[in-house]
Amino acid sequence: MKHEGDAEAPRPRQDTSRPKVLRRYSDDRQYPGEHPWFALDHAAIIYPSILSDRVSAYYRIQAILDEKVDIPLLQRALDALRPRFPYFQIELRRGFFWFFFERNDEPNLVVEDSKFPMQRLSSGRKGVYLYRVRAHADRVSLEMCHILTDGYGAMIYFRSLLAEYYRLKGVRTEYGPMVFDPNDTPGPGEWEDAFSRYATPGAPGPARIGPAWHLPGIGLPVHTMRVVTGELSLSAALAKAKEHGATLTVYLSSVFLAALQDVQEAEGGDAPRSRRLPLRLQVPANLRNFFPSSTLRNFSLFALPELDTRLGRYEFAEIVARVKATMALAFTPKEIMRTITRNVATAKHPVVRAVPLTMKNLIMRGLYRSHGEALYSSLSTNVGQARLPDSFAARVRRIDVVLPSTPGLKTVAGMLSHGDSLSISFGSVIERRDLERAFFTRLVRDGLKVRVESNLGSADGKDA
Amino acid sequence: MPYCSRCGVEVDDGAAECPLCEAPIQRLDAPAAPPGDGPYPQHIIDPQDTYRLSRAERRRIAVEILSLIAILGSGALLLMDLLSSADLGWSRYAVASIIFGWTAACLPIALHGRPKAAVAAVGAASVAFLVVLDAMDGAIGWSLSLGAPIALTSFAAVLATATCIATRRVKGLNLLGIGAIGLAAYLVALESLLRIGILGLERFGEARPYWSLVAALALVPVAVFLFYLHGRVARGADLRKIFRL
Incomplete structure (x- = not known):
C-alpha cells in the first residue's frame, strides 16, 4: 500500500537551517524572548471593542474543490504552514490601556463547518486563535478575524494553505510573493503596521459626512446569518462592465447602489423625497497598491460613493458615472493620506493613549456606531482575482468571500473571482432578502446568467 | 438547471x-x-448534540426534582408534628430550613448564566431566612443587628472575590492573592459588624477593629508576593506591554 507521505511533492526551496531571527514588532519595539507580544495595527484597534454575539468581525474565504476534502491532510498542511505566519499565531490580550497580541502556542485544529458560518470565537479565552480553518464535503474555508489582517493577507494565507495541502497530495507548486513557502522565514516587513509608516503629521483629515440610510428589517436570531451566493461568468461580467464604460468593481458597486435605491424607493412609499437619507456604499481598496508595503496585517481603506436620492431617482448610467468619479478621487495617495493620518493621529494622541481600556471600549463602541456604520448604508468589497497557482487552480471549482454583517449594516456583499467564475456572496442578519433580490435580478435584467444558492431556506430564516 | x-x-x-x-x-x-x-x-453546531438533552432541559428537570423533594419532605414533617402534638411547633423551623435550602439550590439553576444575580438572590433569601427564624421566637432582634449584616457582607465579599477571579484570563497563583485580599477585607468588615452589633452604634468610636487589622496586615503582603510570583516568575510578565501607552 502506498503511504500518504510517499505522494508528497519535493519542496522547491528547502530551508532546513532556519535562522533564529529577532522578531520585529509594530511601533519599532523589539521584545524577543519567551513571551513575545505586539500591538494591534491602527485599523484593528476598533474591532476588539465592538465584538459581541452579533458582531463577529470574522470574514470567510472558501474554496470548493473538485473532490472531498481530506481533513487529516488539511490539518497537516495547516500545522506545516503556521510557523511561516507567526503574526497570525497569536491570541488577543487586554492591557491596561490597549489590547495587544501575544504568541499562542496552542494547537489550531481544523473544525467541521456549520450551517451558520463566521460566528464569533471566544477571543476572551486563553489560547483561542483569531482565525480558523473549517472543512465540509468538498469545501475548505478560512474564517479570519479582521483584527488580524485584511483580505489581501487572508488570501495569501489561504493560497499558501491550499498549496501546502496539494503539495502533500503530490502536486508541486512554485512559491513566490502570492504563495509563501512554509519553510521560509517571515520578513520583518510582514509584521509592519503600515498605517504608522504612511501617516503624515499635519495632514488635514477627511471631510465630515452625515448619516446614511440603512436597510430596515427584523433581525435573524442571534448566532445565525444568511449567506446568499450568486455565481456568474467572469468574462460575461467583464464584458458587461466594459459596455457601461466601467471596471468590474465600479460596475458591481453601481449595481449594488442601484439595488439599494430600489429597496429605498419601495420602502419609502409615499413619504416625501426630501426626508430621505443618502445612500452610501463602502468600497474598500488594498492600500498596498498605493503605498509600497509587504505587510500581511491590515492595510486597506475605502471610498464612499453616494446617491443623494432627495434629488430624484438616478439612472444606472448616472450611478456608474458617480461611482467611477468618487472612486477615482478617493483612491489617490493624497486623499488616502487624510484618513490614514486622522486614524493614526487619534490613536497616538496623548490623552487618548492615557484613557484606560475599559473606558476606551465604551467610547469606541459609541464612536463606531455614530462615526462608523452610521455613515454608510452597506459594504461591498471586490477582492479581485483569487490568483491561484496554475499547479492546482484547475482543481478548485470556485472561491467565495463572505463578509459578516452587523445589526447596523444588516446586509453586505463580497466578490471574488477564480477562472471564469465570479462569486458574489451576501451576508445578512435580517429576514428580508429584497436587497439580494434587487441586486441579482438587476444582473439578470442586464443579460447576465446567475446561479444562486443559500445556506438556509425561507423557513430557516424565520424559525432558526 | x-x-x-x-x-x-x-x-x-x-x-x-x-x-x-x-x-x-x-x-x-x-x-x-x-x-x-x-x-x-445542515447541523448548526455539532451533530452529536442533536439527540442529547439540552442544558435548559436538564436545568428544568433538576428544579422539578428539587421541588418534589422539598414538598414531600415539608409535608411529612408538618404531618408528623401535627400528629404528635396537634400543633405546629418544631416543624416550622424544619420547614423554613427546607424552603431556604430549596431556594438556595434552585435560584442558581434558574439564574444560570447570571452568576451575580444568582449570588444576590441567594443573599437576599438568606437574609429573609434569618429574619423569619428570628421572628418565629415572637420578636425580631438578632437577625437585624447581626444576622442580616453578616450574611450580606459575606455574600458581598464572595461576589466581589468571585467576580475578580472570574475576570482573570490567566489563572494561577494570582487567584490565591485575590482570595487573600478578599479575606482580609471581609475580616475587617466582620469585626466591625460584630463590634457594632454587640456594642451598638452609639459606641461606634470604641468599636475600632483590632484583630482583623492584624490579620489583614499579614494577608496583604502575602497577596502582593503571590501576584509578583504569578506575574513575574510564572508568566514572565513584561510590565511594558501591560502599561504600554
Missing part, C-alpha cells in the same frame, strides 16, 4: 424554493435532489 421564474436566476438542483424570493421552484424534467445536499451542512 432549475431556475426561478420570478427572479430569473438559476438555483441548485436540490433547491425547493428560490433563495431570493422564496417562490417554489417548478420542475418539469428531473426530480429534486434529496434534501441535505445543499452547499452548507
